[in-house]
Amino acid sequence: MATSPPKISAKPDVRANLAEPDRAPRDFPLGDFSYVAAPESTDHVTIADRYDLFIGGRQLAPLSGRHLTTLNPATEEPLAEVADADAADVDRAVQAALAAYPSWSRLPGSHRARHLFRIARIVQERARELAVLETLDGGKPIRESRDFDVPTAAQHLFYHAGWADKLEFAFATGRGRSLGVVGAIIPWNFPLLMLSWKIAPALATGNTVVLKPAETTPLTALLFAQICSQAGLPDGVVNIVTGGPETGAALVRHPEVAKIAFTGSTAVGKGIQQALAGSGKRLSLELGGKAAHVVFDDAPLDQAVEGVVNGIFFNQGHVCCAGSRLLLQESIAEPFLRRLRLRMSRLRLGDPLDKNTDIGAINSRPQLERIEELVASGVAEGAHIYQPACSLPERGFWFPPTVFTGVAPAHRIAQEEIFGPVLAVLTFRTAAEAVARANNTRYGLSAGVWTTKGSRILWMSERMRAGVVWANTYNQFDAASPFGGFGESGFGREGGVQGLREYLEFS
Amino acid sequence: MTIPVVLKTPKLYLDGAFVRSESGRVYQPDGRSNVPRASRKDLRDAVRAARSAQPGWAARTAYNRGQVLYRVAEMMEASRGEFGRALGGGRGANLELDAALDALVFFAGLADKITQLGGSVNGVAGPYFNFSMPQPSGVVFLVAGERRPLSPLVTHLAAAICSGNTAVALVSRSAPLPGLLLAEALQTGDVPRGTVNLLSGLAEEILPWVGSHRDISLIDCCGCQEHEWRSLAEAASEAVTRVLPPQASEVPLQPRLALDMTELKTVWHPVGI
Numbered sequence: 001m002a003t004s005p006p007k008i009s010a011k012p013d014v015r016a017n018l019a020e021p022d023r024a025p026r027d028f029p030l031g032d033f034s035y036v037a038a039p040e041s042t043d044h045v046t047i048a049d050r051y052d053l054f055i056g057g058r059q060l061a062p063l064s065g066r067h068l069t070t071l072n073p074a075t076e077e078p079l080a081e082v083a084d085a086d087a088a089d090v091d092r093a094v095q096a097a098l099a100a101y102p103s104w105s106r107l108p109g110s111h112r113a114r115h116l117f118r119i120a121r122i123v124q125e126r127a128r129e130l131a132v133l134e135t136l137d138g139g140k141p142i143r144e145s146r147d148f149d150v151p152t153a154a155q156h157l158f159y160h161a162g163w164a165d166k167l168e169f170a171f172a173t174g175r176g177r178s179l180g181v182v183g184a185i186i187p188w189n190f191p192l193l194m195l196s197w198k199i200a201p202a203l204a205t206g207n208t209v210v211l212k213p214a215e216t217t218p219l220t221a222l223l224f225a226q227i228c229s230q231a232g233l234p235d236g237v238v239n240i241v242t243g244g245p246e247t248g249a250a251l252v253r254h255p256e257v258a259k260i261a262f263t264g265s266t267a268v269g270k271g272i273q274q275a276l277a278g279s280g281k282r283l284s285l286e287l288g289g290k291a292a293h294v295v296f297d298d299a300p301l302d303q304a305v306e307g308v309v310n311g312i313f314f315n316q317g318h319v320c321c322a323g324s325r326l327l328l329q330e331s332i333a334e335p336f337l338r339r340l341r342l343r344m345s346r347l348r349l350g351d352p353l354d355k356n357t358d359i360g361a362i363n364s365r366p367q368l369e370r371i372e373e374l375v376a377s378g379v380a381e382g383a384h385i386y387q388p389a390c391s392l393p394e395r396g397f398w399f400p401p402t403v404f405t406g407v408a409p410a411h412r413i414a415q416e417e418i419f420g421p422v423l424a425v426l427t428f429r430t431a432a433e434a435v436a437r438a439n440n441t442r443y444g445l446s447a448g449v450w451t452t453k454g455s456r457i458l459w460m461s462e463r464m465r466a467g468v469v470w471a472n473t474y475n476q477f478d479a480a481s482p483f484g485g486f487g488e489s490g491f492g493r494e495g496g497v498q499g500l501r502e503y504l505e506f507s
Numbered sequence: 508m509t510i511p512v513v514l515k516t517p518k519l520y521l522d523g524a525f526v527r528s529e530s531g532r533v534y535q536p537d538g539r540s541n542v543p544r545a546s547r548k549d550l551r552d553a554v555r556a557a558r559s560a561q562p563g564w565a566a567r568t569a570y571n572r573g574q575v576l577y578r579v580a581e582m583m584e585a586s587r588g589e590f591g592r593a594l595g596g597g598r599g600a601n602l603e604l605d606a607a608l609d610a611l612v613f614f615a616g617l618a619d620k621i622t623q624l625g626g627s628v629n630g631v632a633g634p635y636f637n638f639s640m641p642q643p644s645g646v647v648f649l650v651a652g653e654r655r656p657l658s659p660l661v662t663h664l665a666a667a668i669c670s671g672n673t674a675v676a677l678v679s680r681s682a683p684l685p686g687l688l689l690a691e692a693l694q695t696g697d698v699p700r701g702t703v704n705l706l707s708g709l710a711e712e713i714l715p716w717v718g719s720h721r722d723i724s725l726i727d728c729c730g731c732q733e734h735e736w737r738s739l740a741e742a743a744s745e746a747v748t749r750v751l752p753p754q755a756s757e758v759p760l761q762p763r764l765a766l767d768m769t770e771l772k773t774v775w776h777p778v779g780i
Contacts (some may be wrong), residue, residue, distance in 0.1 A: 266747070273743070273747060274741050287747065345675045410603050467770065467772060469773070470775045471775060472776060478629070478632055486769070486770050486772075491749055497627060498627070
C-alpha cells in the first residue's frame, strides 16, 4: 500500500504524556548528525526542448503557433516549451476523440480493461521517471511523488481497469451508457494523479477523453501520452492539449463535449457551471476547501500532531482537502501547540529532489504571491504568526511552514483557501461548538477529527458537512474510496463504484 | 333557494401554517379561485422555515421518516373525494391521485433503505475501515411544473424528504389547487412544520430569487421550461448549488430520484490495536 506519508496509526494513546515534550538537545559523542544532501538522480529522465499536442495518437504542432515555457519552480529554470492550444487545436482534439468514440465504446469491456491494465503496468514500470518529472515540473518533494502520487495514480488505473468488464453489475439501474467525449481539466497540485482520476473512469466506462493539464505542470501528462502510445491504446481515445485558461475555456464551450470533469479552484469551477447552465452537458466539479481538523482533549497528542502536520504541510499545502483550520479543544491547546511548533522546526525545506525533503517549492510565482498576500492579511488582522527558523534557497519559489494562533473565525485566513503551508488555529470548548466552527465555511470537501472515543468520532462524522471525514488519520486517498465535496467544494464523486456514475447515463 | 356552499380559501403552506401571501395578492387560474400569488418574501420565509426544520427532520430515524410518509398517503387516501374534485373528477383524477399515492408508498419504504442502496464499505489498500453513506443535501427547491397537477409534485417531494432533506415547492400555476390541498395531508400526516413548504404563484416572480439563494442546497427543475432551467442553473453557479434537469416525461419510481438529492460522505478510520 502506498498512500500518503507519513503513516499514522490510531493507537489510543495514554493521556499521561501531556508532559513537556521539549528536550534539551543532547551532545552526541559521534559528532554531527545533520543530514547530507541525498538527491534523486535525474539522468534517466529525458525532457524534450519542445512538446507538441497529442491528438489522435500523433504529435501535432499547434495550429495556434504558440508555445508556453514550463519552469522548474525550485530553480526558476525553464524545463521545456509546450504547445499553447487555441480553440482550433481543441476542436481538432475533440474531433479525434469523437472519431475514436464509436469503436472504443463498443469494444468489449474486457478489452478496454486490458488496455487500462497495460497502461497501469507501464505507469508502474516507469514510475521513477514519472516521479522525477513530477517533482522537477511541480516542485513537490520526491518522497511524495515517488511514494504517493505515482503509486496512487497507478492504483486508480488498475482499479478502474477492473470495472470495465463489470459495469452491468455496478448499479441496480442497469448497465448505463457511456456519454461520448469527456473534457477533463486538471490542476497543478497532483498532475499525474488527477489525470488518472479523470482518464481511468472515463475510459473504463467507454468514453474518450480530451485532457488539458495545468499550465505550470504539463510534463507528466505528456509522458503519459507516450505511455498510451507505448501501450497500444487506439488513436484518439486519449488526447492531451496543453495550454492556459483559453485552452480550458475552449474545451468547456466545445459543443460536442458531452461532459466536463474539472478539478481546480472554486472561482473557475463556478464559471464552468455557469457556462454549462441549461446545456444538458454533464459536469463534475472538485473545487476548493477549507477543512477543519478537530482535535479533542482525549486525542493521542503525538499522533494528532503528526496528522495535523501531514494535513497541512503535505505537498506544501497545495491540497484542496488540506487541513488548513486546526480546531483545538481549549484544555489541550497550549501543550498541543508546543509540540506542533517543535515538530514544525524539524521539517526540512529545500531541494524537492532531495529524498529527505519534507517541504518542496511553491508551484509558481503567482501562487507564492497569493500565499504571501493572505499571510500578510492574517498579520494585519491581528493573528499571531509563527514560522520556525528556516533558511529559504535563494532561487525558486519558497514559503516556510507557518502557523497562526489567535485567529478569529471571520479572519480571511480562517475563511479563504490559502493553498499553501499555512495553518490557522482556532479553539473550542464543546463538541457542538467544534461542529459549528467546522461548518462555518462555504466549502465542504474534507474534515478531520482526533479523539479516542468511538461514539464521538461517529457523532462528529455525521455532523461535519464534508465529503470526506478522516478520523484519527488525515489525507488518505484510495481508488476504491469516493472523494468529493459538499457545498462550494463542488459536486460529483471520484473513486469507488459511486464515481463511475459520473461517466454513465441511465435511461 | 339553495344554501350557499362554504368554499375553502386556497392558501400557501409555510412553516406548518396555512397563510395568504404576505403581499396580499391573488390570481385566478381557473377564473374562480383566488389563489395566493407568492412574493419574494414568501419564498424567503419558506426557505428559512425549511432550513430551520432540516436538522431536526434529518435527525429523525429513517424508520420514522418512512412512517410519516406513509401516514401522508393514508391522509390523502382518506381525502380521495376532495382530491378528486380538485383534480377535476373522473377517471383521470383517480389515476393522478393513485400515482401520487404510489410515490408516497414507494419513498416511505425507501427511507430506511437508501443508505444501503447508495452507501458502501470500500476495500481500500491499507489498514483502514472506510465507508460511504448518502446524507441529505439540505434544502431542496422544487419546480413541480405544468405537466400534471399532483403526481410530479408528490413524487419529487417524497424523494426529497425521505432521506432527510426539507423542501420548498412551487406548485402548478395553471392547476394549483391539488398541490395546495396536499398541505392538509402533510399537516395531518405528522410531517413536522417547515419540512415541506408550498408556494403558488407566477414562476417569473419567484424563480429569479431561487438560483442564488444560499440556503437552497439543490434545485430540482423537474417541471421547468428550458429557459427557466437555464437561468436557474446560471444563478446557481454563484454558490455551486446543485441543479437537477427538467424531465420531459414521467420517470418510473426508482431510488435514484432520492439518491440524486443526497451527498455522499466517506469516512476513514485506521484499524489497529
